[in-house]
Every structure is written in structure tokens, then in C-alpha cells.
Amino acid sequence: MNPRTKPAWTPWLYLAPALVVLGGLLLYPIYQLGLISFFQYTQAQVSGGEPTTFEGFGNYTELFGDPQFWQVLLATVVFAAACVVSTLAVGCALAVLLTRVRAVPRLALMLAALGAWATPAVTGSTVWLLLFDPDFGPVNRMLGLGDYSWTYGRLSAFFLVLLEVVWCSFPFVMVTVYAGIQAVPAEVLEAASLDGASQWRIWRSVLAPMLRPILVVVTIQSVIWDFKVFTQIYVMTNGGGIAGQNLVLNVYAYQKAFASSQYSLGSAIGIVMLLILLAVTLVYLRLLRRQGEEL
């Protein structure tokens, strides 16, 4: 067979392993998730003691009737928004800073950021807990806060988790945006500064529009990551905080499913998350389309 004539099925042959894996371990579980959310599914059904019964939207009515769900949903949205805004602000500011300094400070900041990026979420969470520990942590000593407990209050606990999340996710934004700025021709920036534009003005009127595609990618990526934070909340607030005050949707679903064996309620929460993130994705695709990107 002459390999230059590409038979129509060749790409599908190359795609087959990926499609099998994604179909079996991504698509099928999503289908199952939807299915479970419409059934009565608790420990009794898992062990086969009772038959599974179809509930229709029963689980969803139960979920939407629960004031705690709305409270957790609100907390998740506000927390994710705060994380995204802080991460982007820190990441972009430091990316600009990187372009202003010589090699040594740049390398130092790059390496420190890579370290924070590489730190696993579990270890990052425990280290930040130790830093802010009321008895043995250096932060309370430095700030003169005595034995103030950061994880006791709702807001301060969320704030502590936010600091950790920003610490470990700003490097992705910084490195990506920095790579983008490097690709902007130096003359453009020089011309702007010769015309007397301030740093802020250069960012707002020159860099930000040119970096728009990159900024869209990092924003969407951050929204997705921060909306489904699990490890940090679970470890730092010990499973959702005192009386569940620091629950976010992901941890809430986990607690419902695996701590109280209400698998169908947990699945319903999962479907709600899935739909919210799907909406975000659609916005993203529209933005990509508008930029006329060829896939």
C-alpha cells in the first residue's frame, strides 16, 4: 500500500485508544452520574439489601429545598470568584514585573514560583496550616496576633484557604502571561513608553488587548480549577469547617455521598457542578469563536 494516499480510516485508528479510554472512563461515568441522581441510592441499595427505585427529580427537589445547599452554592461562587480575581491580579502583576528586571531577580522569582507550583495540594495545605498555627506558627508571632485561630471563624478560614490557593495557582498565570509578553515585539512597548504612557496605561491599552487570547485561557482555566477546589478545603478546614461553615460544592458532594452514604444526593450536586462548568465552557468557546481561532 502506498502510504501517501491516506485511507479514510487511518485517523480513526490513531484516535481509537483515546476514544475508548475517554468513552469508558469519562463519558460513561457522566452518564452514570446523571442516572444515579434520578434514583434512590443509599447504603441499602449499594449492598443489594433494597431495590433501587426511580425518584425522578425527587433528589433535586430535596436538594433545592435544603437551605444549606444554597448557602454552600453561594459560598462556592464567591470563594471561587475571589480566588480567580486574586490569582489573576498577582499572576499578571508579577509577569509584568518579570519583564522589568535583570536575569538574577528574574531567575529567583521564577524558581520560587515553580516551587510553589510543584508543591502538591496536600502538602501545601499542611504547610500553610503550620505557618498560621495559633501555637507554633511564625505568622501569628510576626503579626503579634497571639494565639488567634485562623480556622475557627468562617471568613478567616476561607481567607487562609484563599491564600494557599493563590500561592499555588498564580505561577501558572505568571509563567503563561510572561511567555505571552515575551512574544510582544519590544518596539511596541518602547514606542508606548516614549510617548509617555504610564505602566498601568501600557498594560491596559497595549499589553492587555494583545494578550487577550492568553488572558481568556488563564481566566477560564482558573475559574475551572478554583470552582472545584477540594483538597485545600478538605485538609485545611478538616472536612468543611466547624458545622460545615467552610463547605464548597465539591466537598459537600463528597460528604453527602461518602460520609452519609447518600449517593444520589451527592450525584445531584455533581450534576449541578457539571452544568455550571459547562455554561462556563460555552462562554469560553464563544469567546474563542469571536477571535476567529481555527481549531
Add this chain to the structure above:
Amino acid sequence: MNLLLRMGVRLGVRRPWRLAAEASALLIAVVVAFPLYWMVLSAFKPAGEIESTEPRPWTLSPSLDSFRRVFEQQDFGRYFVNSLVVACSVVIVSALIAFLAATAVTRFRFRFRTTLLIMFLVAQMVPVEALTIPLFFQMRDFGLLNTLGSLVLPHIAFSLPFAIWMLRGFVKAVPEALEEAAYIDGASRARFLWQILFPLVFPGLVATSVFSFISAWNDFLFAKSFIISDTSQSTLPMALLVFYKPDEPDWGGVMAASTVMTIPVLVFFVLVQRRLVSGLGGAVKD
């Protein structure tokens, strides 16, 4: 005149600003690195110094007690190997599958190509944590609960979409002419794929694998949900939390375990740093 002006701009006006920028860059680097420094420091501090109400940013008598405790009390070496096995299997399998898929979507024009690409993009957005519940039952039906396989399989699936997306740029960068030249010289399709394209795309594969390595190495939720009774199959994140009891955590043990867990990722990151940056640039631009 012009030259003088420019020198003046450079020396007189710009210098203080640049020095201020460099000073703040260094200061920020110190702040960012501080948690990691504190982690390693606390791992080496003797027990009395960690649980002291006057924490000092140095230690005069470093000790290996915490590390010893970690490796003796817990079968930490074994968990380390378990984590390594999971992460490496995920990296190798998903890199190979992603390479084939990325080749298909960049080197061929076929029906549903764009649809597929959008599907890969959408798949990246799926909150995998939400799938823990159905995956739990699926792993139970496969008989994989309490085995490392229950961690490897889902992570392969979840790292694929991003890996394919990122590899596209690298495969695209290999010129079409090379492919034609290979065929004219009588190379078969398979030979071109594995002996020409694969080595050329390899740097991209390395950059991509950082992400699959990290997601598998860091995984906490699946390990917590699928490895329920057989602790010999535990991975590092679970083992680490044994030392962390919310009421009276063994900080020395936690920090020593954290250090052991962080170092391999750190090494990996520093090694592939350059390729990572260019890879991200490529993935974002294309």
C-alpha cells in the same frame, strides 16, 4: 544629543525604578519560597523546637528524627513506590495515547475533526471530582477497588484531553515536507510515526507529562475514596494525613512526609522548566 538623552533616561530616570522593581522581585521570591523553606526547616528541627511558642527561622541542631519516624511508623517507602508506580503508569500510557490522537487531529483532515477537538476541550472542563461516585461503582464492578489500578485508569482518562490539546502545537510544528520526504524515501506510515515524528515531538511529550504526573501524584480524592481498606495500596497523600490529626498534629512527621512528597515533583519541574514554558506558550497560542 539624542544619545546623551537616551543615556540620561537609562541612568538617571530608569535606574531607581529598576532597582525598586528588582528589590521587590527578590522580596516576593523570598515570600513565595518561604512556605517551602519552613516545610524543610520544620522537617529537620528536633521535636522540642517545632512545638515551641517561639518559632525561629533556623535550627542549630538539625535532626533526622522526624524522617525516621515517618519511615518507621508508617510504611512510607512503600507508599512512595505506590505513588511513583501510579504516576509513571499514567504518564507513559497517556503520553502514548495522546501522541497518536494529536497526530490524528493535526495531520489528517476528516469529518467530525472540529467536533472532536471541541469535545476534547469540553472534556477538560469536566469536574472529575464529581465523577468519584460513578467511578467508585465502576471500579467496584471491575474488581479494582483497593488496587492501584483504580487510581491509574481514571487519571489516564482525565489527563488525556489536556495532553492532546497541548501536544497539537508540537505535532503541528513538524513540517509537512518532512513527512512527504520520508514517504518518498520509502518509509512506511508506522515507521514515519515512531521513528521520525515521535522523537521530534518528544520534548513536547515531556512538557505535557508534567501535568499528568502532577495530577496523578497529588491525587487525594480518588485515593481516599477507592483505597478504602487495604492500606498497603495507599499512596503518599493518604499516608501523610495519618500524621495530621486535627487536634494534635505531629508537625515534625507531617513536614518530613511533605518534604519527601514534594521533592520528586520539584526535581521534575526544574528539569523540564524550559520546555514547560515554551510548551505553555505553544498550547495557548495555537
